[in-house]
Amino acid sequence: MVASNMITERVDLTKPFPIVSYNLPFPEACSAHMSNTLHSSKAYIIVSGSLSRSTNALQRLEEALGKERVAGVRKGMTPHTLYSELLEIAKEVKKSSADCIVTLGGGSLIDGAKGMVFALANDIDLDDPNAFDAFLKKSMVFRKARTENPKTATSDQKPSTIPIICITTTLSAGEYNPAGGATNNLTKHKQLFVDPSFTGPKIIIWDPELTLTAPEKVWLSTGLRAVDHCVERVEVVDSGVVEDEKGWWGFEGEAGCLKGGAERGSHGIGHQLGPYGVPHAETTCILMPSVQKYNSRVNATTQATLSTLLWDDPIVSPILTSHSLSPSTSDLGDILDVVIRELGFPRTLKEYGVKREDLEKIAESSLGDICSQKNAVPLVERVQVMEVLEMCYG
Incomplete structure (x- = not known):
């Protein structure tokens, strides 16, 4: 299968990103989007621990990109995205000079990547969890202000600049959400955050074969998470408050x-x-x-x-x-x-x-x-x- 077989769709036809990509094996799709869509030269890969241990998914991705385009690899993150790990990996990304991040796995990796690129864009002290916590909370203050009065709300936080490619293996759907969440190690509070541009990952790659690597319990539970989303969505539609969704077609x-x-x-x-x-x-x-x-x-x-x-x-x-x-x-x-x-x-x-x-x-x-x-x-x-x-x- 060659890149011409790849199908891409915009999540929102009025915006250039995010793009959903399918019909091409994930390694080739990732390589094509790095070169042709993002014009990125080096990727920092964050892969789930189970995928790196039990499958050849990481090896396939590295081979497709080539050694010269892999700036670094992180194998595994603790669920719920701990501040300590997020900041540790962000330091590695900064040292690596990567110009994109690729996540290969589920929602905790995706949230981690969102937090990393946001922190790096704002030159946050990656050795100070308290400063990072205050930084994330500040982003939600702006989110609330923008919700209440979008014409006058302003933020001095900078939007993320390093693009994220998500190769998904579960139904958590965090790849579609510009907001993320990370857990404070000390307080155990999971803090939400979103950068002022309200953008998330740029490229979302589907590969049905890769999803078969997800343990049944993970697949079913994240499927129920999607049901939860849909239940709430129906309630929102019923109230008459809903965004116009564009760009979605049937897919089996x-x-x-x-x-x-x-x-x-x-x-x-x-x-x-x-x-x-x-x-x-x-x-x-x-x-x-x-x-x-x-x-x-x-x-x-x-x-x-x-x-x-x-x-x-x-x-x-x-x-x-x-x-x-x-x-x-x-x-x-x-x-x-x-x-x-x-x-x-x-x-x-x-x-x-x-x-x-x-x-x-x-x-x-x-x-x-x-x-x-x-x-x-x-x-x-x-x-x-x-x-x-x-x-x-x-």
């Missing part, structure tokens, strides 16, 4: 699943569960049913519509019936609970080893996450978050 198989994960949602509590040992995508498995029950006080009609769609599904309906649910007595939270259990995921925080005495700290961190404020019922008081966490604890 695993790559179609990748496209399905492109929506963004509100996961404030989930962001803060991660540092307490819950895998990022699996926070959805814990939270989604309870959050829907909590939100039903304001969006019960929309949830009923979604419930009907699930009951009408010939695969889902018999499973729900086998768990003694019925359309007249079950709500969306009940349905999602059964679906998640049927896929074999734990449903309580206790099963992940989260301690009850940590719930108050998790609730406090959640209130500091802007996504919590965007919930259907804005989460602005600790008692609200605690109500959800208690439902999830078990």
